[in-house]
Amino acid sequence: MTQIAFIGLGNMGGPMAANLVKAGFAVRGFDLAESSKKAAAEAGIAVASSINDAVQGAETVITMLPAGQHVLDVWNEIVPLLDKGALIIDCSTIDVGSAGQAHELAATAGLRSVDAPVSGGTNGAKNATLTFMAGGDPKAFAAAKPILEKMGGKIIHCGEAGAGQAAKICNNMILGISMIGVSEAFTLGEKLGLSHQALFDVASTSSGQCWSLTSYCPVPGPVPASPANNDYKPGFATALMLKDLRLSQEAARAAGASTPLGAHAQALYQAFSDAGHGMVDFSGIIAHLRDQSKG
Ligand code: NAD
Numbered sequence: 001m002t003q004i005a006f007i008g009l010g011n012m013g014g015p016m017a018a019n020l021v022k023a024g025f026a027v028r029g030f031d032l033a034e035s036s037k038k039a040a041a042e043a044g045i046a047v048a049s050s051i052n053d054a055v056q057g058a059e060t061v062i063t064m065l066p067a068g069q070h071v072l073d074v075w076n077e078i079v080p081l082l083d084k085g086a087l088i089i090d091c092s093t094i095d096v097g098s099a100g101q102a103h104e105l106a107a108t109a110g111l112r113s114v115d116a117p118v119s120g121g122t123n124g125a126k127n128a129t130l131t132f133m134a135g136g137d138p139k140a141f142a143a144a145k146p147i148l149e150k151m152g153g154k155i156i157h158c159g160e161a162g163a164g165q166a167a168k169i170c171n172n173m174i175l176g177i178s179m180i181g182v183s184e185a186f187t188l189g190e191k192l193g194l195s196h197q198a199l200f201d202v203a204s205t206s207s208g209q210c211w212s213l214t215s216y217c218p219v220p221g222p223v224p225a226s227p228a229n230n231d232y233k234p235g236f237a238t239a240l241m242l243k244d245l246r247l248s249q250e251a252a253r254a255a256g257a258s259t260p261l262g263a264h265a266q267a268l269y270q271a272f273s274d275a276g277h278g279m280v281d282f283s284g285i286i287a288h289l290r291d292q293s294k295g
Helices: 013-022 034-042 051-055 068-081 096-108 121-127 138-148 163-191 196-203 238-255 260-277 282-292
Strands: 003-007 026-030 060-063 087-090 112-115 130-135 152-159
Touching (some): 003 068, 060 138, 087 096, 087 138, 096 238, 152 163, 163 196, 163 260, 238 282
Parallel strands (some): 060 087, 130 152
């Protein structure tokens, strides 16, 4: 039975590790926070008392942590403890630069590594329907895939080391921008006396159609499951959208790509967050646009 260590048992990592247990893997988890450890133990995960205990004898280590520095700290700690040929998979959303450094750390110690950030949120983590976008050499990806399949519905190999993180921030930059576009259209439609349903019926079957409209409509009514119908409870919190847009703009600056709408989207979500709405679903940005409107 493959021995897996899972580091970072928070809102995403906890349910992901639980799905690996359900699939029959021997999983030892570790987290710094008592609350995460308690929830993981209740979900049937064997929780180790230290990171060393968690990775002892592990053939695969998965990390699911808040940001690049956490990932580098943990990888620096575990890389010397693993046997040559072991596989490390980072599923966190982190900056492309840190992802590159993490891959290098693993390679110099003779370990295989994959960056495999996810989309699908906490429901996807619970229901094992996440989309994984992976970067790493094809052999490392082939070793990671059967494990990722137990936590997700779609596993896409995007290219070499760091390509998973690149795909993730490009996708979420589209999402952040398109949600603002849809919200602006509803804000204008309201001013012009157009009903939400009429605009939805037209745009959802016309050239304005996109996921932010048809699956995650920012006004209540047309898409009953969208957070707009639940007082904009996340969902996907504004703070997380802001994090991903920040990563996209750091990467754009470093790579010399022109992304003016990405930059403007970041500024708008920043203003919404600064006004105290960081934990509101990101589709709540429509309230910010209405506030900016006159009359
Ligand atoms: P979270 O804050 O709920 O969990 C992170 C966990 O990491 C915490 O339990 C924390 O105690 C633990 N941790 C931090 N440093 C540690 C260390 N050195 N050793 C062990 N544990 C440590 O965050 P989350 O929502 O689970 O998100 C995890 C990652 O997934 C982030 O990079 C996030 O951007 C990404 N993500 C989140 C979502 C979402 O909807 N929540 C969706 C897609 C991607």
